[in-house]
Amino acid sequence: MHLDHTHEHPGPAAVSADAVRPDGTRRALRVGLGGPVGSGKTATVAALCRTLRDQLSIAVVTNDIYTREDAEFLLRSAVLPPERIQAVETGACPHTAIRDDISANLEAVEDLEDAVGPLDLILVESGGDNLTATFSKGLVDAQIFVIDVAGGDDIPRKGGPGVTTADLLVVNKTDLAPYVGSDLERMARDAKEQRGELPVVLTSLTGADGVRPVAEWVCDRLRAWTAE
Template sequence: MHLGHAHAHHGAVSADAHRPDGTRRALRVGLGGPVGSGKTATVAALCRTLRDTLSLAVVTNDIYTREDAEFLLREAVLPPERIRAVETGACPHTAIRDDISANLEAVEELEDAVGPLDLILVESGGDNLTATFSKGLVDAQVFVIDVAGGDDIPRKGGPGVTTADLLVVNKTDLAPYVGSDLERMARDAKEQRGELPVLFTSLRSAEGVGPVADWVRTRLAAWTA
């Protein structure tokens, strides 16, 4: 089920598109969202879908552990040298929005070690609806929510829901079991986001990540144009 148009809004790309040596740097896409919404599952699915055609890497953020990175390593979605973990030691906002130095260092180290790269996915630690990425860290942001969290989440808004370049509503397969009204969620998301795209999907299905991957490809095409 896909409500909205994934390619309706391409957004602007950063003017800082090159590394110090003059080569084009990778497109950086941030993924945020509440705990349990499916951020790591989205990252894993994107890696599996894009790794054969793109050179990509991942930076994960956890407060005190490397759990998300370890999950990606266990799933073998990318070679180990393409996955870096940042332990924020504080609120996830700090490392993705306020003091982005640790994430920037991880991104730059990946490009030095395994580059040139087309794409780097930066996953935030689990947070609430206010999580947003610094524009100095990422070029585009995906915000992931899920229907099990309640169909009032789009209506509640918050910067993650209202301003992310793409809103992904995950776990649509659970809607009948948790009493979530997908049409209502779509209307509320449209009211909050205007023309910004919204995708309804279930990452449990093999094809669930397809529209998200297509959106990433479109952003990458704009980045490299």
């Protein structure tokens, strides 16, 4: 059962034009997921779909430079029906398709809403990038940035726009910390210093309940989105 799409919407002063579909209904919340190669972005998308698909109407857009690898992984994992997953081949630096020229991603998002809507949530996964990856506000409403402890416990301290400005920072693969010499307390402390009041989740997405805090954050954002 997905969220009610028939509630009254605020007037034009309260809702930006791009938040409402041509038929007057509220469009889906769009959440971008960025982070370095191998940090666990696709695993996060897959876990969120498995956890939330019985409650929400979800679709996914993946980004790869020259392949459909991430979309194929999600399809093989059967996290959603095939018609709810679209792949964008950027052909260039991932920054281009999520921040500079977002037209291909916007087209994919809108096509999904037309084809399988109404939707509650669309997850837009960036191709693997570095700590400067950020999404255009014209593409997504909120951004999750995923890093992992195997990349080094100094990543939060190094900062970068992805770490410092994302709406949620996920420090993944905490189960590997003892094996790679990462100090989780240090990572949490450095992330807090870099991000202030912005939330941080330390978790292992391979754990039985590892995605729960991320899913709860997404649901909180969705409730706020539909209440506007």
